[in-house]
Amino acid sequence: MSRCWRTSRATAALAVGILLALPAAADAADDRMSRVLGEALFERAWVPAPSSTKANDGLGPLFNARACVSCHVGLVRAPTRVGADGVVTGETLVLRLSDAAGRPDPAYGTQIQTAAVPGFAPDGLVRRTREGFAPHALARGPLAATTRTGGRIAPALRGLGRLEAVPDALLAAAADPDDADGDGISGRFVGRFGHKAQARDLAEMTAIAFATDLGMSTTRRPAPEGDCPDPACRAAPHGGDAQTPEIADEIVALVAAYLAAVPPPPAPEPDPVGAALFAQAGCAACHVPALPTPDGPVRAYTNLLVHDLGPGLDGGATEPGIAPTEWRTAPLWGLSRALADGAGLLHDGRAATVAEAIAAHGGEAARARAAFDGLAAEDRERLLAFVERL
Ligand code: HEC
Ligand code: HEC
Numbered sequence: 084m085s086r087c088w089r090t091s092r093a094t095a096a097l098a099v100g101i102l103l104a105l106p107a108a109a110d111a112a113d114d115r116m117s118r119v120l121g122e123a124l125f126e127r128a129w130v131p132a133p134s135s136t137k138a139n140d141g142l143g144p145l146f147n148a149r150a151c152v153s154c155h156v157g158l159v160r161a162p163t164r165v166g167a168d169g170v171v172t173g174e175t176l177v178l179r180l181s182d183a184a185g186r187p188d189p190a191y192g193t194q195i196q197t198a199a200v201p202g203f204a205p206d207g208l209v210r211r212t213r214e215g216f217a218p219h220a221l222a223r224g225p226l227a228a229t230t231r232t233g234g235r236i237a238p239a240l241r242g243l244g245r246l247e248a249v250p251d252a253l254l255a256a257a258a259d260p261d262d263a264d265g266d267g268i269s270g271r272f273v274g275r276f277g278h279k280a281q282a283r284d285l286a287e288m289t290a291i292a293f294a295t296d297l298g299m300s301t302t303r304r305p306a307p308e309g310d311c312p313d314p315a316c317r318a319a320p321h322g323g324d325a326q327t328p329e330i331a332d333e334i335v336a337l338v339a340a341y342l343a344a345v346p347p348p349p350a351p352e353p354d355p356v357g358a359a360l361f362a363q364a365g366c367a368a369c370h371v372p373a374l375p376t377p378d379g380p381v382r383a384y385t386n387l388l389v390h391d392l393g394p395g396l397d398g399g400a401t402e403p404g405i406a407p408t409e410w411r412t413a414p415l416w417g418l419s420r421a422l423a424d425g426a427g428l429l430h431d432g433r434a435a436t437v438a439e440a441i442a443a444h445g446g447e448a449a450r451a452r453a454a455f456d457g458l459a460a461e462d463r464e465r466l467l468a469f470v471e472r473l
Contacts, residue, residue, distance in 0.1 A: 114340075121341025124334055126152045129297055131200040132322030132329075141322025141329030143298040144203045145196035145311045148174045151292060151338070154237040158345060159417070160426040163211075163236060170219060171209040175237045176432065177296070178209040178216055182229040185403035190223045191230075192310035193400075194295045203319045209234070215399070215431060223313055231407065233399030234431035235278055239417050242347025246275055246383060246414070247284055248376035254387055268368050268447045270388035270412075273405060278430040280389050280411035281402040285339040293330050300328040301335055348417035350382055350473075357469025360462050365451035366470075369412040384415035384473060393445025398430055408446060418473045437470045 128149040132140040148154055154161075154175045164173035178195040180188045187193045191206050195218050199205040210219035216234035218226065226232070251272075258272040274280040274287075282288035290303035298309030300323050307323040308316040323329035361367055369390055373380035389409045401407040410430060418428075418437070427433060434440040444452045455463065 114344075117337055117340045118344050121337040121339070124151075124338050125155075125341055126150060129299060132320055141299045141307075143198075143200040143309065144316055144319035144321055145206060145309055146198050146298040147177055147194070147196050147296045148198070149297070151297075154296065155240050158240040159424060160236065160239045160421045162425045163234075163427060163432050165211050169210045169212070171211060171216065176209065176216065176234050177237075178218060179233050179235055179398075179400035180226065180230050181400040181402070182227070182231060183401070183407060185401045185405065187310075187312065188226050188230040190313050191221075191226060192295075192312050194310055195232075196295075196298065196310065200320055203315075215433070231399040231401075233397075233401075233407075235398070236427065236430065236432040238278070239348070239421065240342055241345050241417055242381070242383065242414075243276065243285055243345065244343030245347055245376065245381040246385075246387065247343060248378060249275075249374045249381060249387065250376070253375065257386055258388055266368065267450050268390065270369070270386065270390050270447070271409075272387070273389045273411075275387055275411075277402075278398075278410055278413075279402045279405045280387065281405065285342050286335050289335050289338045289342070290330075293335070299330045301330045302328055302332050303335075347381070347383070348420060350416065351419070354465075354469050354472070357465050360458065360466040361469055364454040364458065364466060366455075366466075368451070369448065370415050371412075382416060385412040388412060390448065391446040392443075392448055395443055395445045396429070415470060415473045419471060422471060437467050 127139065129142040130140050131142045134140040142149060161173065161175045163171060163176040166172045180191055180193055180195065195206045195209055197205050197208055204222040206223065207221040208219040210217055217232060254272040258270050260269050260271050262269040274283045276282040276285065276288040277291070282291055287303060290301040293299040293301050294304035294306070295310045298311070298321070300307045300309065305328060307321045307329065308319065321329070358372070369386055369388070370384040371386040372384055373382045374386070389405060389411050391406060391408050392410055393408055396410065397407045398410070399407060421428065427435060428437065428440040429443060434443060441452055441455055455466065458466065
């Protein structure tokens with residue numbers, strides 16, 4: 084009797100254990116399944132509507148590529164490809180459009196789309212010029228006189244979930260918009276993702292990408308015609324309407340969850356001397372080596388704040404509420420990979436080396452650039468080597 088009682092108690096304990104463990108196991112399996120689905124959606128080549136596979140369609144009418152992965156191959160930054168005539172041939176650099184206040188061009192919207200559904204003209208092409216990048220062979224007449232243009236490259240998409248985990252309150256507290264501490268560096272907390280920190284989180288950046296790069300609508304960006312204010316666009320074929328977006332919220336969430344789970348780039352062995360010089364020159368005031376999160380520090384070398392880097396880094400086009408010269412402090416982790424792959428530095432890839440990137444820093448970073456220039460030659464080399472290995 085007593086043995087029987089002990090057995091049944093042990094069995095009950097086991098059953099409770101299984102019951103307690105099951106939801107966790109189910110959650111973990113769910114997470115894995117979500118990531119697999121998210122990755123498949125990130126790699127999916129979308130097709131124009133109407134198609135026989137309704138779930139895949141809605142691409143365009145204007146777009147830059149058919150899949151997220153086209154511009155984010157291997158989730159790393161790629162070199163910008165340019166033909167002999169100066170025309171950009173790859174997809175990874177986009178030409179953004181806006182007036183000085185971030186308002187889109189009335190005919191072309193926020194970005195030049197270089198591809199379109201059959202029977203509809205793409206916006207045009209992008210050409211590299213001495214000053215940067217410019218539109219070429221435009222299909223819908225000239226840009227508005229107030230429209231400014233600027234190239235932006237596709238960044239690496241690694242460790243973004245770790246950046247998302249940095250508490251908002253911490254970033255808001257680190258901001259110093261009026262430079263109250265008088266160090267010449269202000270810094271504003273706007274958002275986390277995009278060169279201009281224009282997106283608050285990965286789901287928002289994903290919705291922006293669907294709208295501008297693929298021409299697909301979401302709840303957050305409901306216009307079915309995508310980035311195309313031209314009336315002809317609204318009449319062109321597309322897969323949704325204002326009530327039913329082409330891309331369901333679940334798809335946005337799955338893609339965002341997949342990206343959030345991609346681990347950060349590998350961290351190098353630290354060089355304390357290089358790190359000290361980096362801090363001494365004032366680089367670390369913006370490229371903060373580590374930010375705290377509930378799961379430990381994230382060593383991305385950014386404060387995620389937006390800084391004015393002066394007229395030399397006027398990006399032409401901008402976003403509402405962000406000056407053309409303002410940029411989110413670029414995370415420096417993964418820089419060694421970008422350099423090894425020959426991908427350019429800064430928002431439009433204009434700098435081939437770390438030294439060139441530093442030389443372009445002005446505005447709030449002018450003091451740090453001067454401090455770098457003032458270092459002894461061997462210390463400059465040591466600092467550069469430190470950054471190049473990140
Ligand atoms: C035509 C090329 C292209 C395609 C297609 C594309 N992207 Fe991007 N992606 C870019 C560029 C360029 C940027 C930088 C945009 C900016 O800052 O204005 C970017 C930025 C991002 C960022 C921000 C990264 C950071 O460090 O802040 C995320 C996240 C992202 N893309 C996800 C996606 C997803 C998800 C898709 C598919 C739905 C996608 N992208 C499709 C070119 C592309
Ligand atoms: C006031 C803030 C600030 C300071 C100080 C600063 N930077 Fe930056 N840095 C930025 C911002 C913002 C960007 C992005 C600019 C762009 O994309 O055009 C950037 C971009 C870079 C890049 C290019 C990264 C990439 O992914 O392409 C490098 C390299 C860099 N900084 C190194 C340094 C070094 C070294 C120092 C010190 C000498 C320094 N920075 C000081 C704000 C700062």
